[in-house]
Amino acid sequence: DTEVTQTPKHLVMGMTNKKSLKCEQHMGHRAMYWYKQKAKKPPELMFVYSYEKLSINESVPSRFSPECPNSSLLNLHLHALQPEDSALYLCASSQVKEGAGHYEQYFGPGTRLTVT
Amino acid sequence: KNQVEQSPQSLIILEGKNCTLQCNYTVSPFSNLRWYKQDTGRGPVSLTIMTFSENTKSNGRYTATLDADTKQSSLHITASQLSDSASYICVVSEGTGANNLFFGTGTRLTVIP
Numbered sequence: 001d002t003e004v005t006q007t008p009k010h011l012v013m014g015m016t017n018k019k020s021l022k023c024e025q026h027m028g029h030r031a032m033y034w035y036k037q038k039a040k041k042p043p044e045l046m047f048v049y050s051y052e053k054l055s056i057n058e059s060v061p062s063r064f065s066p067e068c069p070n071s072s073l074l075n076l077h078l079h080a081l082q083p084e085d086s087a088l089y090l091c092a093s094s095q096v097k098e099g100a101g102h103y104e105q106y107f108g109p110g111t112r113l114t115v116t
Numbered sequence: 117k118n119q120v121e122q123s124p125q126s127l128i129i130l131e132g133k134n135c136t137l138q139c140n141y142t143v144s145p146f147s148n149l150r151w152y153k154q155d156t157g158r159g160p161v162s163l164t165i166m167t168f169s170e171n172t173k174s175n176g177r178y179t180a181t182l183d184a185d186t187k188q189s190s191l192h193i194t195a196s197q198l199s200d201s202a203s204y205i206c207v208v209s210e211g212t213g214a215n216n217l218f219f220g221t222g223t224r225l226t227v228i229p
Contacts, residue, residue: 004159042205042219043160090159104150105217107159 004108006091012114015081021111023074023091032074033105034066035090043090049074050096081115088112118143120208122220129227133196137223139189139206147211151180151191154203154222163191163204196227 004025035043048056049068065077092105120141148167152160164173164180179192203222210216
């Protein structure tokens with residue numbers, strides 16, 4: 001199984017709502033990522049979890065709150081978002097990089113988020 | 117500054133024709149380079165991955181080349197199909213201990229019948 005799944009596929013939420021994005025993989029990967037991608041732009045890294053611990057937070061606003069409840073699941077909790085947060089949110093997973101070895105990130109299909 | 121630049125930004129070709137996409141990078145130290153295909157509104161899907169010692173790698177109708185000396189890579193698509201219409205993103209991995217990936221801005225390919 002080389003698939004990363006994300007739910008929901010589409011989400012429309014108001015600025016006062018609380019919602020969550022979910023990501024799941026069963027490849028035994030111990031690194032998981034959240035990216036934000038605006039139209040016609042490359043993905044921008046938001047968070048990295050390594051062995052279920054947050055290892056990188058790219059100065060993301062606190063209205064985005066990641067959670068990694070176990071090695072297969074990654075959540076992104078959303079609260080009080082702004083319209084400019086509307087984007088495609090991508091989840092990815094990979095082996096944990098050790099030494100000079102290379103690894104590949106497998107991406108999920110993304111959640112299209114619209115904030116109204 | 118670590119950067120990845122791709123050209124052209126967009127490209128339109130007739131079905132059945134070949135095309136070549138370019139990627140130049142300044143990422144150092146270099147670990148590996150990947151080409152991803154991304155359909156609109158979908159996640160990127162890996163096409164090829166190359167390390168420093170590899171200069172050509174094929175995946176079906178896709179052939180990637182890497183010149184580590186000039187820090188250039190190309191993705192050649194032969195006998196294009198309508199389903200090849202997508203964005204193609206070049207991603208370079210930094211060869212340090214961090215999980216640093218540098219994304220190009222992509223080339224938007226449109227194949228027309």
